Amino acid sequence: MAATLLGLGLDLLGTFVFGISGAMLAVRRGLDIFGITVLALAAALAGGMLRDVALGVTPPAALQDSRYLLAAIASALCVFVGHRLIERISKPVMLLDALGLGLFAVSGCRKALLYGVDPLPAILLGVVTAVGGGALRDMLVAEVPRVLREDVYALAALVGAMMVVAGQALALPGGVTVVVGVAAAFLVRVVSVWRGWQAPKAPGS
Amino acid sequence: MAATLLGLGLDLLGTFVFGISGAMLAVRRGLDIFGITVLALAAALAGGMLRDVALGVTPPAALQDSRYLLAAIASALCVFVGHRLIERISKPVMLLDALGLGLFAVSGCRKALLYGVDPLPAILLGVVTAVGGGALRDMLVAEVPRVLREDVYALAALVGAMMVVAGQALALPGGVTVVVGVAAAFLVRVVSVWRGWQAPKAPGS
Amino acid sequence: MAATLLGLGLDLLGTFVFGISGAMLAVRRGLDIFGITVLALAAALAGGMLRDVALGVTPPAALQDSRYLLAAIASALCVFVGHRLIERISKPVMLLDALGLGLFAVSGCRKALLYGVDPLPAILLGVVTAVGGGALRDMLVAEVPRVLREDVYALAALVGAMMVVAGQALALPGGVTVVVGVAAAFLVRVVSVWRGWQAPKAPGS
Numbered sequence: 001m002a003a004t005l006l007g008l009g010l011d012l013l014g015t016f017v018f019g020i021s022g023a024m025l026a027v028r029r030g031l032d033i034f035g036i037t038v039l040a041l042a043a044a045l046a047g048g049m050l051r052d053v054a055l056g057v058t059p060p061a062a063l064q065d066s067r068y069l070l071a072a073i074a075s076a077l078c079v080f081v082g083h084r085l086i087e088r089i090s091k092p093v094m095l096l097d098a099l100g101l102g103l104f105a106v107s108g109c110r111k112a113l114l115y116g117v118d119p120l121p122a123i124l125l126g127v128v129t130a131v132g133g134g135a136l137r138d139m140l141v142a143e144v145p146r147v148l149r150e151d152v153y154a155l156a157a158l159v160g161a162m163m164v165v166a167g168q169a170l171a172l173p174g175g176v177t178v179v180v181g182v183a184a185a186f187l188v189r190v191v192s193v194w195r196g197w198q199a200p201k202a203p204g205s
Numbered sequence: 206m207a208a209t210l211l212g213l214g215l216d217l218l219g220t221f222v223f224g225i226s227g228a229m230l231a232v233r234r235g236l237d238i239f240g241i242t243v244l245a246l247a248a249a250l251a252g253g254m255l256r257d258v259a260l261g262v263t264p265p266a267a268l269q270d271s272r273y274l275l276a277a278i279a280s281a282l283c284v285f286v287g288h289r290l291i292e293r294i295s296k297p298v299m300l301l302d303a304l305g306l307g308l309f310a311v312s313g314c315r316k317a318l319l320y321g322v323d324p325l326p327a328i329l330l331g332v333v334t335a336v337g338g339g340a341l342r343d344m345l346v347a348e349v350p351r352v353l354r355e356d357v358y359a360l361a362a363l364v365g366a367m368m369v370v371a372g373q374a375l376a377l378p379g380g381v382t383v384v385v386g387v388a389a390a391f392l393v394r395v396v397s398v399w400r401g402w403q404a405p406k407a408p409g410s
Numbered sequence: 411m412a413a414t415l416l417g418l419g420l421d422l423l424g425t426f427v428f429g430i431s432g433a434m435l436a437v438r439r440g441l442d443i444f445g446i447t448v449l450a451l452a453a454a455l456a457g458g459m460l461r462d463v464a465l466g467v468t469p470p471a472a473l474q475d476s477r478y479l480l481a482a483i484a485s486a487l488c489v490f491v492g493h494r495l496i497e498r499i500s501k502p503v504m505l506l507d508a509l510g511l512g513l514f515a516v517s518g519c520r521k522a523l524l525y526g527v528d529p530l531p532a533i534l535l536g537v538v539t540a541v542g543g544g545a546l547r548d549m550l551v552a553e554v555p556r557v558l559r560e561d562v563y564a565l566a567a568l569v570g571a572m573m574v575v576a577g578q579a580l581a582l583p584g585g586v587t588v589v590v591g592v593a594a595a596f597l598v599r600v601v602s603v604w605r606g607w608q609a610p611k612a613p614g615s
């Protein structure tokens with residue numbers, strides 16, 4: 001995705017949005033400006049760095065291109081100044097978070113396929129890219145990560161990544177696959193929150 | 206080890222067994238099918254992925270060969286369906302976990318030596334391979350990892366990895382070293398649980 | 411830094427000092443000799459290993475040169491035997507910890523620049539090197555990491571790493587940059603503890 005200007009823009013938007021989620025959690029925990037920045041960086045960059053390190057892309061994109069870092073720092077500053085406003089518009093934030101989830105799941109899976117990873121592990125890497133930053137963010141404040149607590153979070157990333165594999169198998173153009181994958185992950189996430197979908201628990205647990 | 210069919214089989218068995226441990230923890234915490242799968246994947250694959258990334262083997266084996274991923278997913282499905290049965294046979298599960306510990310400690314140390322790592326760091330990497338997945342599993346649910354809570358867990362992995370280094374120093378055939386290393390780690394772990402061995406604490410702590 | 415004998419010595423001192431911090435935490439939590447060693451290794455080695463893996467330096471220095479591992483194990487043994495003495499001299503330990511923070515921030519940023527990373531991400535990598543080990547140490551015992559709890563911890567590492575970038579921009583000799591960077595990080599940390607500096611929180615949080 002990062003090959004195109006649009007792709008880079010979407011990637012940076014995802015980074016910014018996840019940074020917002022990390023910084024907002026830090027504010028809720030009463031952390032100072034440095035704690036806010038650390039959690040914003042962790043949430044925004046860790047998923048993509050995990051993906052790149054696993055693919056042998058070193059230094060990872062987040063260290064090769066300063067704009068990733070600047071997007072994450074910008075999210076921390078926005079939250080520092082405007083967290084009360086952001087708290088009030090939590091619905092838009094949830095929508096942006098769902099968008100980031102889709103963007104990262106799709107870009108992670110695409111990059112893995114590009115580096116010759118098989119479809120099944122490529123889907124896993126897409127999911128890790130999408131949920132890894134948020135998992136580290138929550139573990140840093142000693143919380144059980146959202147990906148384990150919320151029912152349809154990993155599933156949404158999974159659906160997005162699977163669309164990429166399906167699109168490649170059907171030889172669809174890359175742009176179509178990206179749009180379908182991001183939209184699918186976004187819709188699954190948003191509809192599941194809206195309708196209160198719950199995934200099945202183990203019978204008798 | 207993965208060079209031989211037997212070796213791959215043992216590796217996949219270790220992956221499956223550790224996946225069971227992650228999935229069972231998820232069921233006990235009341236997580237849904239996705240949480241069960243995430244914890245199974247983390248417990249089964251994280252140790253080996255840490256090892257491979259540290260050795261510069263990218264993508265790591267767990268992403269190059271889909272069978273690792275399938276073994277971990279299979280463990281999640283088995284637990285989803287049969288966790289009550291598995292809970293009842295906890296002694297066999299502990300034995301399998303001890304076997305997985307030995308398998309991963311030995312395979313991790315062997316792979317490190319193969320990549321030219323010195324004996325002492327190779328032993329460390331064997332231990333990390335064996336305990337890393339379980340540590341991530343426990344950290345994901347905000348628990349202190351078993352490797353810190355249970356007295357003779359890291360020690361068992363250490364003994365297994367040391368056998369590999371000793372076997373190489375004595376120029377023993379690889380197969381003998383594997384059997385001795387896995388058996389030693391397994392026995393140290395099982396006997397320590399059975400006899401309630403405790404490691405010394407710092408005097409006056 | 412590790413290119414010179416002095417540099418290696420400083421690196422090993424940083425490793426030892428951070429190992430002490432991990433081992434002391436383990437003693438306070440009542441962990442046994444293996445738990446003490448695991449936390450010492452995590453605190454001493456994780457930051458540098460993250461840095462090296464992100465830069466594609468595999469195996470990381472801590473696995474290529476057994477002296478890093480021995481320094482960490484030595485710190486665990488010192489604490490096992492002498493933790494009551496070390497507890498009493500907590501002020502020197504805090505000073506050593508501040509020194510380790512400066513050493514790792516500087517060496518991490520220098521290594522990143524050496525591998526062609528841009529200044530801004532190089533500063534980030536310096537900070538990650540300095541605070542990564544401590545963060546893993548605290549997460550392993552299910553605590554919120556010190557880097558999030560203490561006001562001027564990440565800032566001190568940031569100042570040290572920024573000095574390295576400034577020194578390079580001014581074409582200062584490497585030795586001068588190292589001394590200035592380590593001293594700056596050390597002083598910011600020590601003075602902030604001494605004067606009780608607090609970083610600003612988000613207004614209205």
